[in-house]
Amino acid sequence: MGAHISIPMYERTVGQRLAFEGERCTDCGTVAFPPKGACPDCRNDEFETVDLSGTGTVYSHTVLSPGGAPPEFAGQARAEGRYVAAIVELDEGPRITAQLTDIDPETVEIGMPVSGRIRRIYEEEGVVRYGFKFGPADD
Amino acid sequence: MRDVAIVGAGQTPYGDHPEAGIKELFASAFGAMADSVDRGFDATALDAAYVGSLGVGGSQLGITGASLTSHLGLTGLPVQRVENACASGGFALLDAVHAVGSGASDAVLAAGVEKMLDLSGDRSKYWLGVSGDTEYERLAGMTFAGVYAIAARRYLHETDAEREHLSRVAVKNHENGAVNPKAQFQREVSLERATGAPEIAAPLNLYDACPTTDGAACALVVPADEAREYTDDPVYVTGFGGGSDHLALHDRETITSLSAVREAAEAAYDRADKTPEDVDFAEVHDCFTIAELLAYEDLGFADRGEGWRLIAEGRTRRDGDLPVNTSGGLKAKGHPLGATGIGQVVEVFDQLRGDAGDRQVDGDVALSHNVGGSGGAATVFIYEVDA
Numbered sequence: 001m002g003a004h005i006s007i008p009m010y011e012r013t014v015g016q017r018l019a020f021e022g023e024r025c026t027d028c029g030t031v032a033f034p035p036k037g038a039c040p041d042c043r044n045d046e047f048e049t050v051d052l053s054g055t056g057t058v059y060s061h062t063v064l065s066p067g068g069a070p071p072e073f074a075g076q077a078r079a080e081g082r083y084v085a086a087i088v089e090l091d092e093g094p095r096i097t098a099q100l101t102d103i104d105p106e107t108v109e110i111g112m113p114v115s116g117r118i119r120r121i122y123e124e125e126g127v128v129r130y131g132f133k134f135g136p137a138d139d
Numbered sequence: 140m141r142d143v144a145i146v147g148a149g150q151t152p153y154g155d156h157p158e159a160g161i162k163e164l165f166a167s168a169f170g171a172m173a174d175s176v177d178r179g180f181d182a183t184a185l186d187a188a189y190v191g192s193l194g195v196g197g198s199q200l201g202i203t204g205a206s207l208t209s210h211l212g213l214t215g216l217p218v219q220r221v222e223n224a225c226a227s228g229g230f231a232l233l234d235a236v237h238a239v240g241s242g243a244s245d246a247v248l249a250a251g252v253e254k255m256l257d258l259s260g261d262r263s264k265y266w267l268g269v270s271g272d273t274e275y276e277r278l279a280g281m282t283f284a285g286v287y288a289i290a291a292r293r294y295l296h297e298t299d300a301e302r303e304h305l306s307r308v309a310v311k312n313h314e315n316g317a318v319n320p321k322a323q324f325q326r327e328v329s330l331e332r333a334t335g336a337p338e339i340a341a342p343l344n345l346y347d348a349c350p351t352t353d354g355a356a357c358a359l360v361v362p363a364d365e366a367r368e369y370t371d372d373p374v375y376v377t378g379f380g381g382g383s384d385h386l387a388l389h390d391r392e393t394i395t396s397l398s399a400v401r402e403a404a405e406a407a408y409d410r411a412d413k414t415p416e417d418v419d420f421a422e423v424h425d426c427f428t429i430a431e432l433l434a435y436e437d438l439g440f441a442d443r444g445e446g447w448r449l450i451a452e453g454r455t456r457r458d459g460d461l462p463v464n465t466s467g468g469l470k471a472k473g474h475p476l477g478a479t480g481i482g483q484v485v486e487v488f489d490q491l492r493g494d495a496g497d498r499q500v501d502g503d504v505a506l507s508h509n510v511g512g513s514g515g516a517a518t519v520f521i522y523e524v525d526a
Contacts, residue, residue: 062288063341071261073280085279087289087389095389097279110296
């Protein structure tokens with residue numbers, strides 16, 4: 001029982017799991033991450049691929065208590081205790097939800113600079129899934 | 140579009156029903172609804188039914204609607220399940236109002252049902268997360284409480300609200316649940332207990348969250364000009380609206396205001412030709428305490444960033460000038476996902492007809508607000524009775 005992101009689903013979004021591959025609207029220049037079916041600003045449906053920096057700031061966050069972790073994250077919760085999930089506002093504009101890592105949960109603040117790094121996310125269908133988490137920007 | 144009215148509304152008690160599955164819960168709510176129709180009604184005359192259910196646990200994911208109505212011997216009529224997560228009930232009512240308002244149907248059942256407490260802990264945690272964004276929010280290890288906690292942290296950052304104001308929502312709603320015989324938690328909680336409860340997703344604790352609940356609710360929707368064939372005291376649905384938004388908080392312009400609610404509310408107020416000042420009392424979707432504060436603002440009861448003042452000043456208590464969640468709300472009455480939007484109708488129906496017992500408040504204009512996910516879908520209704 002997990003989040004049911006099958007291997008094919010995961011593979012189709014590998015540019016957003018192992019990299020910060022976004023898209024820029026060819027009309028108004030708005031950057032979207034993860035990619036959308038239409039520009040979030042002008043609804044144009046033509047884009048060019050852009051590699052985002054993977055750096056940004058904490059927009060808001062929560063510290064999840066281990067007892068309530070989703071089943072697929074129960075192992076992480078048992079091993080590490082409380083963990084931080086945050087919305088990060090990327091330097092190019094879009095926001096994304098991800099875990100924070102390499103940081104004391106009590107020291108996280110809105111506005112704190114963070115940068116992305118590839119980490120083990122969870123395991124499903126017997127396969128370890130890697131993806132990005134964010135940590136202190138000067139790491 | 141012709142005017143519509145509700146002439147019957149009933150529900151099961153909310154809580155743990157080890158003896159009942161979804162069919163038994165539905166039958167019980169249907170019976171309570173039928174009993175509330177003053178002059179009675181012929182169930183075989185129903186010409187459509189809409190049943191809100193998230194289908195938690197997958198008990199009957201396919202053709203849920205007809206599995207319930209046929210259990211009561213009602214076959215032949217078109218029935219469908221309506222799914223918009225926790226707003227499934229609200230959208231079932233919206234469909235029923237559209238069906239009657241269009242002239243296509245003359246007697247429509249709007250229902251909701253959910254059986255949650257059959258689930259093991261792991262399955263429950265799985266299902267409770269499926270109404271957010273699966274591909275990114277969930278893959279950050281997020282829970283549903285976590286999504287609302289992120290909104291709450293941002294709200295506390297952007298406004299002058301304090302953590303304690305969240306707990307005051309729980310205290311108020313438990314005060315109301317304590318006098319609602321259909322509520323899951325018929326007991327008060329102290330502010331000290333609410334603020335000191337174990338943390339689940341900082342800054343939210345256990346008393347900021349609604350429970351998991353078994354329950355069902357039903358309402359009978361008919362044309363306004365036929366309502367008096369059923370009762371001398373119909374409740375008119377004068378305003379209605381729905382809205383939608385991105386599922387993930389990170390895709391929205393703001394996370395401290397739900398645009399799906401603002402769209403639904405604007406449509407409902409416009410249609411009813413009412414303003415927020417006209418509303419005498421409301422049932423709002425307080426799945427987490429922060430959600431009630433956001434509702435005050437998105438429904439126009441308070442300016443943006445000022446909703447916490449309503450709870451700080453006690454204005455939304457039962458004895459305040461704008462009682463909110465006299466039923467106990469999702470927090471104390473309980474939250475059987477797909478049933479919740481129709482359960483809100485039951486409270487409004489009882490209050491507007493003077494049948495709300497110890498929690499009766501005054502008013503001729505009421506509002507209900509039902510939210511799916513963290514705001515991916517929402518409905519707002521305005522109800523009136525003859526003054």
